[in-house]
Amino acid sequence: MDAVSENELRASFVNCSRSEAKRMTLPAGLDALDWEPLDFLGWRDPRSPQRAYLVTPHRDGLVGLALRATGRSGLRPGSGLCNLCHSAHPAGDVSLLVAKRAGAAGRNDNTVGTYICSDLACSLYVRGLRPLTLTQPEPVGSPGRVERLRDRLAQFVDRALQDDDALGA
Numbered sequence: 001m002d003a004v005s006e007n008e009l010r011a012s013f014v015n016c017s018r019s020e021a022k023r024m025t026l027p028a029g030l031d032a033l034d035w036e037p038l039d040f041l042g043w044r045d046p047r048s049p050q051r052a053y054l055v056t057p058h059r060d061g062l063v064g065l066a067l068r069a070t071g072r073s074g075l076r077p078g079s080g081l082c083n084l085c086h087s088a089h090p091a092g093d094v095s096l097l098v099a100k101r102a103g104a105a106g107r108n109d110n111t112v113g114t115y116i117c118s119d120l121a122c123s124l125y126v127r128g129l130r131p132l133t134l135t136q137p138e139p140v141g142s143p144g145r146v147e148r149l150r151d152r153l154a155q156f157v158d159r160a161l162q163d164d165d166a167l168g169a
Ligand SMILES: [Zn+2]
Pocket: 082, 083, 084, 085, 086, 087, 116, 117, 121, 122, 125
């Protein structure tokens, strides 16, 4: 993705209030960040680790989603799979992240959730830029992996953006 300024990042959020977007902690070192290998920018809030954020180019714009990790924290047995990039991790390194949906649906506490790499570094994993410890169902560098990550991400963002009222539901 192209580099995004701090103001653009804060303005991209569709599922939290303006004041929340203004207050949120942005990732450190934005100026020095290599954006080129990123399909989305994702980070955890260091002051409030169950909060996570994801910003991605989507359709013709930039969409930011505020996410919240749910469920038990700490070590769990077994392994888990990220639904976006299909990387396998020890279970504690995959989080169920839930986004309030945009608009009226979100104000009614309507959410969408999925399992995502806890460090939100999917873009780096599919490119082999961050090592993985477990045997992978899809080898790093297999053809189409980046495109599949982008497709799954776009579907997740669409689910968060979908307005049931607009669909007459
Ligand atoms: Zn992932």
